Amino acid sequence: MTSAANGDPAGVPESLPGAEPGHGGWVLGIDLGGTGSRAALEPLGLPFGQRRRVLEGGRVAVASAGSTVIDVAASLIDAARSEWPDAAITAVGIGATGLASLVPDPDAAARRLSAVVGGAAAPTGSTTPARVPVALAVDALTAHLGALGGRAGAVVAVGTGAIALGTDLDAVWRRVGGWGHLWDDRGSGVWIGIEALKAAIRTHDGVTADATALLHAAEARFGPAPTWPGELLTRADRAGVIAGFAPEVAALAAGGDPAASVIMRTAGTEVAATLVAALDPDLPRLASWTGGVFSADGAYREGFEAEFARLAPDASLRAPLGSPLDGAVRLARLIATGGRPAAHPPFVWR
Amino acid sequence: MTSAANGDPAGVPESLPGAEPGHGGWVLGIDLGGTGSRAALEPLGLPFGQRRRVLEGGRVAVASAGSTVIDVAASLIDAARSEWPDAAITAVGIGATGLASLVPDPDAAARRLSAVVGGAAAPTGSTTPARVPVALAVDALTAHLGALGGRAGAVVAVGTGAIALGTDLDAVWRRVGGWGHLWDDRGSGVWIGIEALKAAIRTHDGVTADATALLHAAEARFGPAPTWPGELLTRADRAGVIAGFAPEVAALAAGGDPAASVIMRTAGTEVAATLVAALDPDLPRLASWTGGVFSADGAYREGFEAEFARLAPDASLRAPLGSPLDGAVRLARLIATGGRPAAHPPFVWR
Structure with a gap:
């Protein structure tokens, strides 16, 4: 894995004020895909994108036993904990390819990942991991959050496949495409x-x-x-x-x-x-x-x-405001502040 | 397997004059496909299609170790030998799906099948199997022989896939299509x-x-x-x-x-x-x-x-004269009488 600081000009000493009063801790966004994965950590108390740190991880493989998406997510969380041990992670947003069709139980996966983060967020000396909110989303949703910045509307994400999602993160969830290469994924x-x-x-x-x-x-x-x-x-x-x-x-x-x-x-x-x-x-x-x-x-x-x-x-x-990784960070910010989206399978699991 | 006599009206006793002088023995045509397989046995000395007997066999499967096409052919030959032990088989024509791409060594497969038939064609008391000519052909060729009856021209065979072959069984061999479901097999x-x-x-x-x-x-x-x-x-x-x-x-x-x-x-x-x-x-x-x-x-x-x-x-x-099974029988007749086609990979192996 490689790490990079984003928003910190070279030469400025890094500070990780996760334990400071009023700061609100750190949020972690993770984007998992077939060609690679990335995690972005940034302080909740600062505007979106500021003091962001980024880690790169492995790519998700589809094995006969299912997707490795949860393992890749867990290893990125572990890596973030090791790299920045003083940053208290208070929420995680994850966007992943193939969640609905390839991960047998996304609810259980979200709970498992919450426990992985929880170890890092526990107060020093505590033996009981805190329950850190984790949202596991299809990549169409993190693409949406990245491109529209949380506004309602529709976003199409084109990579190996092509899928569009129209949502207001509340009552409307309209999916089009993303059904695979043999009869769908038009234009991908x-x-x-x-x-x-x-x-x-x-x-x-x-x-x-x-x-x-x-x-x-x-x-x-x-x-x-x-x-x-x-x-x-x-x-x-x-x-x-x-x-x-x-x-x-x-x-x-x-x-x-x-x-x-x-x-x-x-x-x-x-x-x-x-x-x-x-x-x-x-x-x-x-x-x-x-x-x-x-x-x-x-x-x-x-x-x-x-x-x-x-x-x-x-x-x-409109041209996209940001990337699916940006969307994963926005997802983490949304659930950290108690807002939408609620769990809404097969788009987002909490 | 089931057997059926074709060309023998019900009530007429079957005769199998394979050992009669001047008869020329019997030819066996085999059509192997993904939905089933058939073998047709008929006397070389009578006009095409007369006194034909038909056996039905299993379907060809594509396993990770390759196609089962040769095993299915061998079991149909064995079944024909058991069903009609007095019929001396003097030539075999086989049409099969996926030969060129899925059978590692069609030349060796033709030799192996020749040995399987050879046991049946050996004179009584002999311990050395005779070398019975076997032609192993792509199903596009037996489709061609069946539809045009041996004349030069082009035939398209449409099943799961779609492949056309233009040939005079000699110098011209022009294949179009049959390259699989993802970017070819148009109209199949x-x-x-x-x-x-x-x-x-x-x-x-x-x-x-x-x-x-x-x-x-x-x-x-x-x-x-x-x-x-x-x-x-x-x-x-x-x-x-x-x-x-x-x-x-x-x-x-x-x-x-x-x-x-x-x-x-x-x-x-x-x-x-x-x-x-x-x-x-x-x-x-x-x-x-x-x-x-x-x-x-x-x-x-x-x-x-x-x-x-x-x-x-x-x-x-022109409307087709006959089926790919007819074409396999015609292929056996052609090689029994020493004519075309010569071996011409990847269309026909001898």
């Missing part, structure tokens, strides 16, 4: 990768001739086309592996390749439709997004913005 | 099933509202939509399971459901494009098909025929 990294392989194999077989650049890129990455079934179809991590091809498709589109541009533009269009579907009638017409694919200008972004404007001309589409 | 059973699930999940999530009937049918078959990822994505046999939904999609289309009709028509269109791409310029402009999905009239068949006529207006599209 794995969707882009699969569409690129579809175009490539058509060109390989002589059905069409317009995706030569995609075919060359795919064969450079995955080997000759006839080997793809044996290499990719049997892998449990095939979605992530194929999603890893998406940046190359985006680069080809940016370079003007027509077949790649069509795929990227359509991906943006599909993601916009997913986002608009999450704009429940009982929510304000406010929407945002998160995910690295949006950072590429060009066909994807154009398709996304044009389709959003077409489908929801009355809604406001 | 699994493709139809996936497209139906795509339409269903959009309706479930409120992105579109036009596939209510498909959603209801899919939930009746696979359970509530949120359970599909856990139920289907992790299964090794997911392609076959999802392809099993295709007949229901076809039935909804036949009943006039618009969303299902679009899927079936597009499937037919895609399969036509696959077939036309296999019509190599060095082949006669002759094409056919095989697969149960063609038996349904309606949107699929209309889409297929219209697109074929559009893409290859100069080519002749």
Whole structure:
């Protein structure tokens, strides 16, 4: 693990005033994903983002016995306790991929993680760990909290998969997408990768001739086309592996390749439709997004913005305020101050 | 296993004149697939299809150690030897799914199967098994031989997957498709099933509202939509399971459901494009098909025929002469009489 201080200019001595009267202790936000995980610790008594410390951890694996998400979370909490032993953690917000479908009992997992934190929060000399509030949330919720900063509306999170959540953190919880690479996750990294392989194999077989650049890129990455079934179809991590091809498709589109541009533009269009579907009638017409694919200008972004404007001309589409890690910190702040969200499976467990 | 005599009217005593001079012995054709397998035995000295006997065997499974295709073939050969011990088998033609990608050494498998048959063909009292010619072919080739009866041209075989082969059994071997459910097999059973699930999940999530009937049918078959990822994505046999939904999609289309009709028509269109791409310029402009999905009239068949006529207006599209099992028997007859095809991996091994 590596640690970094954020908001402390170099040369300023670190202070960890967790025990100071009136400070309110520290909140820990954790973002767990298939490509890595991070934890952010910051004082509750200061404005959001100030004096933040960040730790990086391992990535979540999906084993046959289920996801390792809770183990990764526990090890990040332990690491935060070791790194900053004087910081009394008073609340933890966790966003994780695959929570609802891959963790057998998220309620029990939240209690277990609370006990892990509790050891650190116990007063010196006490043998009974304090009960530290922990909120375990699907990553769509931490993406939402990060992008809209706690306001009601809809946010689409695009990574390997694509999922949108429309919520006011209270009565409205509307999920769209995120159902996996075979019949859903439209416009996501794995969707882009699969569409690129579809175009490539058509060109390989002589059905069409317009995706030569995609075919060359795919064969450079995955080997000759006839080997793809044996290499990719049997892998449990095939979605992530194929999603890893998406940046190359985006680069080809940016370079003007027509077949790649069509795929990227359509991906943006599909993601916009997913986002608009999450704009429940009982929510304000406010929407945002998160995910690295949006950072590429060009066909994807154009398709996304044009389709959003077409489908929801009355809604406001705003650039995200922050990341899913920011959202996890906001979640910790919300439960530390006793506010929303209450437990609301399958979105958030307390 | 069950056996049936084909071409012998009930009441006529069976005769098995395998040892008669000038008869030329018996040929065995075997068709191995994911849903079942069959063997057909008939006398080489009589016209194709006469005095045929048929055995049914198990289905081929794809295990982590590879396909069971060779074991299923060996057990069908053993069963034929036991059922008709007086029939001297002089050649065997086998068509199998997944040969090129799932059987590590098809050459060695052909030799092993030859030895299995050889025991039955050895003269009484001999301890050295005769070397019986065995041809092991991809199912696209036996589909081709069955549909075109040995003539040159192109045939598309549609089952769980979709693959077309254009060949003259000699110099031209052009394969299109059959590369698996994730980026290929356009228009196949699994493709139809996936497209139906795509339409269903959009309706479930409120992105579109036009596939209510498909959603209801899919939930009746696979359970509530949120359970599909856990139920289907992790299964090794997911392609076959999802392809099993295709007949229901076809039935909804036949009943006039618009969303299902679009899927079936597009499937037919895609399969036509696959077939036309296999019509190599060095082949006669002759094409056919095989697969149960063609038996349904309606949107699929209309889409297929219209697109074929559009893409290859100069080519002749003919109804299939026979089945892949017929093709396996024709393959056995061809090698028994010393003709084509020679060994030509990855299409046929001798």
